[in-house]
Amino acid sequence: MKCKSIKSLLLIFLMFLSFNSVCFASDKTEIVVGLDVNLPPMGFIDPSGNVAGFDIDLAKEVFRGMNKNVKFQPIDWDSKELELDSGNIDVICNGLSKTPEREKTMLLTKPYMKNKQVVITKKDSPINTLSDLENKNICVQKGSTGSQALRKHEISKNLNSIVELENMVECLNEVDSKISDGAVVDEIIARYYLKKESLHNKFKILNEEISSEYYVIAVKKGNENLKNKIEEQLNLLSDNKKAAQISEKWFSENIFFRPEEANIENADNISQNKNVFPLFINGLSNTLVLFIIVIIASLPLGFLICLGRIYGCKFIKLSIGLYINIMRGTPLLLQLLFIFYGLPYVPFIGNYISFKDRFLAGTVAFILNYAAYFAEIFRGGVLSVDKGQIEACKVLGFSKIQALYKILIPQIFKVVLPSICNETVTLVKDTSLIYSIGVVELLSNTKNIVNSTANVFPYIIAGLIYFLACYFVTWIFRKFEKSISF
Amino acid sequence: MKSIQVTDLTKKFGGETILNNINFSSRPGEIISIIGSSGKGKSTFLRCLAGLETIDSGSIEIRGKFLVRGGIYAPKKEQADILSNIGFVFQNFNLFNNLTVKENIEVPLKNKKICSKEELNAKSQHLIDKFKLTGRENFYPKNLSGGQKQRAAIARALILKPKILLFDEPTSALDKELTEEISQIIKKLAEENYTIIVVTHQMEFAAKISDVILRLKNKNFYEEKNSII
Numbered sequence: 012m013k014c015k016s017i018k019s020l021l022l023i024f025l026m027f028l029s030f031n032s033v034c035f036a037s038d039k040t041e042i043v044v045g046l047d048v049n050l051p052p053m054g055f056i057d058p059s060g061n062v063a064g065f066d067i068d069l070a071k072e073v074f075r076g077m078n079k080n081v082k083f084q085p086i087d088w089d090s091k092e093l094e095l096d097s098g099n100i101d102v103i104c105n106g107l108s109k110t111p112e113r114e115k116t117m118l119l120t121k122p123y124m125k126n127k128q129v130v131i132t133k134k135d136s137p138i139n140t141l142s143d144l145e146n147k148n149i150c151v152q153k154g155s156t157g158s159q160a161l162r163k164h165e166i167s168k169n170l171n172s173i174v175e176l177e178n179m180v181e182c183l184n185e186v187d188s189k190i191s192d193g194a195v196v197d198e199i200i201a202r203y204y205l206k207k208e209s210l211h212n213k214f215k216i217l218n219e220e221i222s223s224e225y226y227v228i229a230v231k232k233g234n235e236n237l238k239n240k241i242e243e244q245l246n247l248l249s250d251n252k253k254a255a256q257i258s259e260k261w262f263s264e265n266i267f268f269r270p271e272e273a274n275i276e277n278a279d280n281i282s283q284n285k286n287v288f289p290l291f292i293n294g295l296s297n298t299l300v301l302f303i304i305v306i307i308a309s310l311p312l313g314f315l316i317c318l319g320r321i322y323g324c325k326f327i328k329l330s331i332g333l334y335i336n337i338m339r340g341t342p343l344l345l346q347l348l349f350i351f352y353g354l355p356y357v358p359f360i361g362n363y364i365s366f367k368d369r370f371l372a373g374t375v376a377f378i379l380n381y382a383a384y385f386a387e388i389f390r391g392g393v394l395s396v397d398k399g400q401i402e403a404c405k406v407l408g409f410s411k412i413q414a415l416y417k418i419l420i421p422q423i424f425k426v427v428l429p430s431i432c433n434e435t436v437t438l439v440k441d442t443s444l445i446y447s448i449g450v451v452e453l454l455s456n457t458k459n460i461v462n463s464t465a466n467v468f469p470y471i472i473a474g475l476i477y478f479l480a481c482y483f484v485t486w487i488f489r490k491f492e493k494s495i496s497f
Numbered sequence: 498m499k500s501i502q503v504t505d506l507t508k509k510f511g512g513e514t515i516l517n518n519i520n521f522s523s524r525p526g527e528i529i530s531i532i533g534s535s536g537k538g539k540s541t542f543l544r545c546l547a548g549l550e551t552i553d554s555g556s557i558e559i560r561g562k563f564l565v566r567g568g569i570y571a572p573k574k575e576q577a578d579i580l581s582n583i584g585f586v587f588q589n590f591n592l593f594n595n596l597t598v599k600e601n602i603e604v605p606l607k608n609k610k611i612c613s614k615e616e617l618n619a620k621s622q623h624l625i626d627k628f629k630l631t632g633r634e635n636f637y638p639k640n641l642s643g644g645q646k647q648r649a650a651i652a653r654a655l656i657l658k659p660k661i662l663l664f665d666e667p668t669s670a671l672d673k674e675l676t677e678e679i680s681q682i683i684k685k686l687a688e689e690n691y692t693i694i695v696v697t698h699q700m701e702f703a704a705k706i707s708d709v710i711l712r713l714k715n716k717n718f719y720e721e722k723n724s725i726i
Contacts, residue, residue, distance in 0.1 A: 399591035406547050406585040407605040408577060408657065417604060421595040497595045497637040 041080045044070050045100035047088040049178035052203040052261045053106035054083075065261040069123075070104045072253055073228075073244040088178075089154045089458060092116045092465045095231050102241070106197060108156035108224035116465040118232050120242050121270035122225030123254075124199075128157040130217040131201055132193040133186060141219045145169040147192035150182045150449070154462060157195035160222035174369065174449040179204070187213065188355055190367070195221055203261070245270050287460045291469070294456030295476065297370070298442045301452065302480075305377040305442075306435060312378065313385025320386065321393055331386070338383030343376070344444050350376040351448040373445040381438060388430045392423035425495050432488035436481045453477075498561065500525050500582075500661055500692040501546065506555035508538070508545060515541055517716035518555070525660065528683060528693045530703035532721070533713035539696045540588070542713070543663050546694070547585045548576060559583065560660060584654030588666040590646045592638040598649050599625065599634040606656045624652040628682075644675040651682065661692040668702050680706050 046054035048062065057063040062083045074081045086094045091107075094100045095117055108126065109119055130149075132138045138147065144166055151158040153175035161167055174191065176182050179201070182194035198216065205211050228245075230237045248254040249269040258267040320331045338346070351372040355365040366372035396419055404414035446455035457473040503521040507514060515538040523529050531539050544550040546557065554568040564571060564579045571579065592601050602621045606612065612620070625634055628648040638646060647667065654662060664683070668676045676699075683706050687693050697703050703710050710721040 397591070397594075399587060399589060400593060402549055403587065403591035403593065405549060406580070406583070407608075407653070408581055409605070409608055413608050417608075418593050418595065425595070497639065 041082055042074050042077075042102055043082045043084050043100045044102045044104050045084050045086040045091060045094050046103070046105040047178070048085045049180060050088075050106055050200060051207065053200065064105075065257060066104050066106060068257045068260070069248070069254065070102070070228075072248055072257070073104075073241055076244040076247060077240055088152075089462050091229075092462055093467070095229065096465055098231070101230065101237070103229040106200060107227055107229055108197075109227045110156060110159065110224070112159075112463060113229065116232065116463075117229040118234055118238050119227040119229050120238055120245065122227050123245055123268065123270055124226040124266055125223060125268075126226055127198040127223045128160045128195055128221040129198045129201065130193050130219075130221065131183070131186065131196050131214050132217070133189070134213055134215050136192065136215070138193060138217070140217065141166050141221075144193065146171045148172045148174065148190070149193050149195060150174045150176050150185050150191040151195045152176060152179050152182060154459065155197075156224055157197065157221065160224075161195045164221050166221075175451075176449050183210075183214070184352070188352075190355075199262070199266075242270050287464065287469070290456050290460060291453075291472075294451050294453040297445075297451060298453040301370070301374060301377065301442050301445060302439060304374055305381055305438060308374075309378045309381035309385055310431070312382040314389050316382055316386035317389035317393060320390060335383045335386060338380050339387075343380050343441060344447055346380055347373055347376045347444060347447055350379075369448050369450045370445075373448055373450050377438075377441070377445070381434065384434055385431065388427050388434065389423065391430070392427040393419070395426045396422050421495075421497075425497070428488060428492050428495075432485060435484050435488070439480045439484060440477060498525075499523065499558075500527075500560055501694075502556075502558040503546075504556045504558075506542075506545065506557065507553050508541060508550065509553050510541075514716060516545075516552075519717055521711075521718060523661075523692050523694060525692050526687055526690045527709065528687045528695065528707050529709045529711065530695045530697055530707040531711045531713060531718070532697060532700060532703050535698060537713050538716070539698075539713050540665050543585075543665055543694065543696050546661075547583050547663055548580045549585075581657060582660045584657070584659035584662045586647075586650050586654050586662065586664045586667060588669055590638075590650040592641075592646055592649055592653070594638055597635045597637055598630055598641070598645075601638070601649060602652045602656055605653065609657075620656060621652075624655060628652045643670045644678065647671065647675070647679060648682070659691075661694070662686060664693070664695040664697075666697055667695060668697060668699055676702060 046062065046064075046066070048054060048056050050064070052064050053066040054062060054064040062085075067083065070083075071081055084100050086100060091103055092113075095103060103117070106126070107113070107119075109122060113119060130138070130141065130144065138144060141164075146169065148171050149161065151161055151173060158173075158175060161173060167173065174185075176185065179194075179196050182191070182196060183204070185191040186194050198220070201216060205214055205216075228238075228241055230241070245254070246269055249267065254267040255265040258265045316331055316335075319327050320335070323331065351366060351369060355361045366375065400418055400422065401414065404418055409417070443452055443454035445452055453473055453476065457469045460469045461467055499522045501521065501523045503519060506516055506519040506521070508516040519542070521542075531542065533539050541550060545552050546559075548564065551570070552565055552568070556566045556568075557564040558566075559579050559582050562571075562575075562579050564576060570576060592598075593604065596604060599621055602624055603617055606617055606620065625631055628651060630645065630649060630652065633641065633645055633649075636645075638649075641649065647670070651662075667679050667683070671679060680702065683693055683695065695703065695706065711718040712721050
């Protein structure tokens, strides 16, 4: 019976999804173009706050030719397939490389530009060829062609680590602060960025490429009409030299080519591992390990902090008060980012305390945050214990340790149990925040799977796992509560 | 020998003098009641004797050893030794909420780690029988009646074999019948040569059990004539 109702719920959900994708965009007068605004010079927000870039200018010309209004919609690049599929956007025209995966999930035009994935390092780095990358740490933009190309390339077997970050600028920051030894980026984008920011003396680009690829425009699968019209316009723009003008404006040379003349035989064939199960398990295990370490470490730490706050000297009380206020008054996400990315930049302290390991940094941030909350919960518990209990310990000759162990802790434990349970359940879900510093976990890997397969079912699985984990935690705490008979 | 000798005890709370130059003494087997209206410092005096409050000046001598001499306390370790002569029964009993009756009675002795499990069991069983707690050994305090709590608290105070027993308002939570019962218990304990000091606001109760009744008035003790004796 239960199984049946879950099935029918799923069915309704899936029906809703398919209903969403019934209507196609070509009949509309407005075309919504999705873009990653962190991708200069293809698409970005210029200093005056408008979207600008080569692809923006190109898209404007293409749709002017089709008599359509264009709206530019910033999207999460990771979710581009879903955005297109759900009809939130009609077109992706933003340095989108052609890959076999994307050909399966989206409808792609013929290419209009060629690009390479290259390795960028610090200018003074000893890395000069791809073979120098052995045992090095490399970062890439999450879900990017560079990411897929790197994993496909044989050099990836000899790397120490590959870390996925939100965007190219973050990758360059990591290389700059030497957290990563190099980054795999799109050459066109990287060269433009270095030129614009005058960073040529900070970074260098290796001559050997990881892969090469073609830029295409994508529409929703099945919308042949729109795709053909766009290709028609691209050819037209090539003929009337408008495309060349735009190219020269952004790259000082014409690197646009007529889609009809595209010869893409030489393009590298990048394909991704189709078995998503290991990815799922990998994320799940990281989530679990993080949860277990944090709960084991932050509970006792919280208790110590609470004792310090109640019984410590004035200085200790004040410092702990400040610490707790900071931990409770700022977002956990910010604390995570600060501890991993920010610490190395803090004068003096940064030289001594900084984390090379992302998972360790994340764990420390979580422990510090949760210990603060637990400390306050314990403080409530300590204050709730009747003063008479402590006096009875005194007159009966208990040592301080005996009083703490035999009388106070059991009584505090009983009082705080429901609040601790609450926080622990929150922690189960909060673990997903560690993705922000490039650690894979259950939710981010699920998102990757969803994006590469354009199938939302993994979200439901992930949701179910979180739900069951929370349920299990609650169940354990209930057992505890019931075992306390006083 | 005097079991307690207090000389010139002064206790202040935030600059206000509560007890002023008090002199007091007691002997084994003697029951002394301290009466007086509430908030005047009766309980404070008792708490000073038990080491729960520190006095500002004066001396407290317990069975020949100074807990405080001229306002200066003995070293911590010695204090603990001296205070082990004193058993304290709180007004609201302060039984340990997380322990059963048996555990409550045993825990002070268990902490000392000086006797075997069997010995401990025999001692607690003796007290459980003596104070009519049989059948309630495994109850938690929240499941006990007022009288049972009172008796358990006394049993707990006795496990360490003190020589002096201090009762803070022992009848405040009890009805007439149970008051009678506690009177009998206290008298019996005095016969066993315990020194007993009782703080109470019930004159009738004090008169019934006491050898000496002291009234706390104007920060000092005044002996009352016991009209019943």
